[in-house]
Amino acid sequence: MLATITTDLDKIAPRFEVQSDQIEILRTPSEFYETLKDKISKAQSRIYLSTLYIGKTEHELISTIRTALQQNPNLHVSFLTDALRGTRETPAASSASLLAPLISEFGPDRVEIRMFHTPNLTGLRKKLVPKRINEGWGLQHMKLYGVDDEIIMSGANLSTDYFTNRQDRYHLFRSKELADYFSKIHNGVCDLSFKVSPGSSEAGYAMTWPASNQAPSPLASPSDFKKSASKHLSHLLTPSNSPPASSTPTATTVYPILSLVPLLSTSTELPALTNILQSLSREPLHPSSWTFTAGYFNMTPSFRRLLLNTHPASGTVLTAHPHANGFFGSKGVSGMLPDAYTHLAKMFLRRVRYEGLSDSVQLREWKKGRVDEEGGWTYHAKGLWVTFPSVSPSSSSPSTEPKSQEDPSLTVIGSSNYTKRSYELDLEANVIIATSDPALRKRLGEEVKWLGEYAKPVDEKEFEKPDRKVSMSVRLSMWIVRVLGGAL
Template sequence: MQIPFIKYNHRNYLNRLNKIKQQPEDYQILLSSSEYRLALLDAIANAQSRIYIVALYLERDEAGQEILAAIYAAKEKNPHLDVKIFVDWHRAQRGRIGEPKTNTNAKYYYEMKQQHPNVDIAVYGVPINRREMLGVLHLKGSIIDETVFYTGASINNVYLHKLDKYRYDRYHVINNHVLANSMIDYINHNFLSFDAVQRLDLNTHKTRKQLKSAIKSLRHHLTHANYQFVGEDTNKSLSITPIAGLGKGNQLNQVIHHMICSAKEKIIFCTPYFNLPPIIVKDIIRQLRKGKQVEIIVGDKTANDFYIPPDQKFNMIGGLPYLYEVNLRKFIERLQSYVDKEQLIIRLWKDDDNSYHLKGVWVDNEWVLITGNNINPRAWRLDLENGLLIHDPKQQLTNKFKQELKEIRVKTLLINHYQQIQASQFYPKQVQKLINRLSRIRVDRLIKRLL
């Protein structure tokens, strides 16, 4: 039986989403990682009712210790605070690449608990799949009282610019009790009621084998879970829609697709890794053919968190930034005619040896998505992601978003021709050998889906 072709009205899809009203004066955009760190510490110190921290990881370095110490101090000052921390289960139980396995974040959480025996702060590990490579907790949004701190950043020295380097991200501070409650409810209903979610601040932990069936049940449940709230079906005022997504075809993926396809004039999007899902590449090309302008702001290969400088020991993971750059060069070469017409704008972000971690979509000064989704195949299918879709029909936040974009563009280089992107024959010898070997056996395709 032939399935009839259905022409989607992309704007109607977005308009039909349930929405939470937002006051413009309660929406703040911070412009640097150090500013975000200070704002987060201030909010923790002044918390009245609850602190929920959600991140891929909370590192045991200076920044992580500062944040966790502030949380313990807040709980000691106010014992009635509801305090919970959620991180990825796998990431917390291994050391950073190249470090001893004994120096884990989970061990640090236990040590902190031992130092404060009368303060109960639960640190939970959330396993999204049996193996880290097949899915991690990439959910964003920490809640302190009625305020949501939304960023793609995790908690460590680089993300919070505690020492000399920083990893650039987006930092949105939103005061909205309905939004905050919906995000708290999502965590409580979809994490805490499942056996797979385990305390990490204890001395012993269950093994992956012991949790095999529980992890499978949790992942199956999360593919159907989303935020619940009493919102309004309104498209006349400033609003926010929280969206979660796990697995192929999830709602967050659909929103990104429909946003790009709904544009009347211009699309802007940021991604740290140029490794777009095929559907997004098709959407971009379709919009370019219709005369729409597309601006892509991506990190230079040296601003990639996997980049290994030539003077350091090279390993396979260090080949990723080069694979992404090969993708970018081919993409620009294919669409050079649109670059020549200034219809396709490509910007490369670079600031010394700092790194770039921005994600998001802006459409026509009306729709903005802030998200942790890298807009790559891994985010599209494996990780638990979320995002906040802002609808701004009266352009009440336009100046704030323009200022954010202006700040992002400061450190970018405008690419006018694909030959400005380094060709692979000029890569270091070990990189050339790795790329040739991976391409010959087609492993590069698998790697770009998983990392």
Template sequence: MLTKMKNISDKTMCLYRHLNQWSDLKVFEWTNGSPMFGLNSHQIQVIKSPNDFFNELKRLSMKSKKRITLSSLYIGTGDMERDLISGIECTKQKELSLKVNILVDYNRATRLTRPDDHNSSTKAILQPLTKFGAQIGFYLTPNMSGWRKWFVWRREKWSELQSLHHIKCYIFDDNVIISGANLSDIYFTNRQDRYVLFKDCPQMADYFDELIQTISSFSYQLQSDGNFELHKSWPYNPLNYFQRNQFKSEAKNRIEKLKNRFRNKINLNDLNECKTIAIPLIQMKTLDISDDQYFTSKLLSICGSDSEVGLASGYFNLTQEYKQIILNRNWFKPLKLLMASESANGFFEGKGVTAYIPKVYTLLTKTFLNEIKENKCNVYLNEYSRPKWSFHAKGLWLALDPMIFLSMIGSPNFGYRSVYRDSEAQVVVITKDELLKQKLEDEYNSLWKYSSVVNDMTIKNNLVNVPIWVNIVVKLFKSYF
């Protein structure tokens, strides 16, 4: 449990002073100019279970009148997903002025989940919505241009290795759900993630709505006949190698303009009246946008070694930067890391090569566990294990005495893919409100209660009969996991 501290180090006090006054410019330095939104505790609801997540999506989609904007890696093709999309279609038919915008990843969302069944893709599920005026974008990274296109193009999952649109954000009028969960039945039933609803937050909803529309503007647009076209305002094809630099430069420029416009709307006096602030962070390294990486490294570097920190990563593969920050600190209070056990890994019992992916993460864990022992760090690795459940949650919890609690909620796993390859977003919630602090701490405890400490015996048992080629893959292709 993240308990309150009695003694506070100088570094922690330094951090506390920066966070205690929202208008302190130091916070702006950490965020690379991202906007801030002042909130009250009643506006933030922690959704506890996958089924509650699905029910909330359904409830909000049925009552929306102004807009529905969804951003996900993909949307599944099962009955629950069809039910959700059908509900949105019904709402659109009743509310003719309702705007529907959906953004998914091109490679993942065009892949068939059942061979030879052309109705078994996200594209097929979403295509009927285009007849009702829905704008549906399929983001394709410009990193797919050139030789990579010919090497992996249309080789099923291989085309997804390079980079993915991984932002999970669901907007209904002025309500925003920030999550790491995709819109698929497994995320609605027995795959544990995090889901936080920000209620009646028009400015925050406007920001994420415009962010998704901005990314969609340089994505392929699904047409009612099933074909794709570039957005009418976008001249650069992501598959054209010779337009690659222009694509990246203009895409970054559009996102930075959006950030600046919302940052300039901040009223610092109003902000300081609130007990809670929310800071959205974007990570799109392929476009040279690294807000999330910068904030996270600053936070881990500057928080006191007697701060209590919990960090969850569904797919555990910390970057070298994050590892070094953690390993070089003399943690008085233990830093606790939570990851999926092999049986809770999303690729557990996969087919073919994918069946060995959980072993890859075990090997990465083994390396980090050895580094913890070598540096004599007060760091504990825990693995989530729950019968017939998988684990996909990610985030950070930081308790500071006497008043501050911080949590990071969203799609990044703090690993190589999240930092260097995929498009990510998360929200930093910083609060002085006792009720909200308790909600976030309860969420933390509910995740850790299904975990146990990882030790040498755990690793040894999991690495029995692992082929040598898996070790080679870990060494050569670590940045792809």
């Protein structure tokens, strides 16, 4: 049954064959942080970190990188963050001002700092949209944490909450071929990004567009920037980037799938996911079981249709309770986001009922305390796990009886939130893991279970409670953002 999907994926994205013990699934924010620091401290040749932002007070992380650079003169470090998010606090402390001193200390040949700027927010629109919400028009959202011949794929950014009390997913791949591939992606976007260097201004840094970049500045000519970016990046996403096949087939394959729209006219994430979900609606993969999770509940209507059209034996959608939403209690417009996601969750359950799937599809909300109180956590995990129908020993036909004890054979992990932003505005990087290895399948099953430990089922009645009612102002704000070309 796995071949039903991988045969099609081979035509969409590069294929990397790995052994199951080359993949380690990390469980907690602190384990992610300690593993990342440990890998950095032992780095020999390269560190590349693609993230939305690095917290402006992450001095311990920067100190770990500084020590690694001091101990190994052959080490090169490259940072890629988002220009809007990484400079938002300027002239106060920001990601840019935190990182710039590393160049003063070790030189531009050993430390590179790049910040990607979306071509969708320029001119008058950029002047009018408040900094707090301007990320709704596009971001560098990839989370690639590469050190030598290993890479951590995650949805987590590099800041204190992601290291302590914001639950995400984290998969460590010990594969030189995979680390090399994502290094090319990282470097390719760096060649299309602003360069940060130390500066004498109050901000503490300078941001320039190097003449050596592979495109004109997105602020000077958005259309020409997109054309050049497409020529520079598109070849990196094709199956031709697959390394030579192993002489002995492995039980596990990894497919990098990316969404680099608006830079490319087409990307590989949405076609790959569409293919998977359509396959789940047909034999021999029907009826499968799946768990889908997104901390920010705003899947596109088309993705929702694909998900529900699978008519699963059992389907679970796991998302954050408003009290576990990173925007809960925020000031201004962003403080409306938890209510906006509540409204969208209610609409999802209404659609489930309309499709006659209430007995097989459930929505669960994750909550571990309140984010605005001591000990409260937020939820930021995203991805998909699929368990295929079991095959009866006495028959070659899949059993229609769902068996909850069976473990996933496929998962998707990465930065994508499966939203309009993910498919039209942001840069996203993910991988599909397809495996028949029992040990890895068991670990994927355990991952689903521990992520669901703090989740409870909710139904439509939950959203009729007074404290879950969504005001008209929130709905109006959602409409305004869409009219202006942005997305939640």
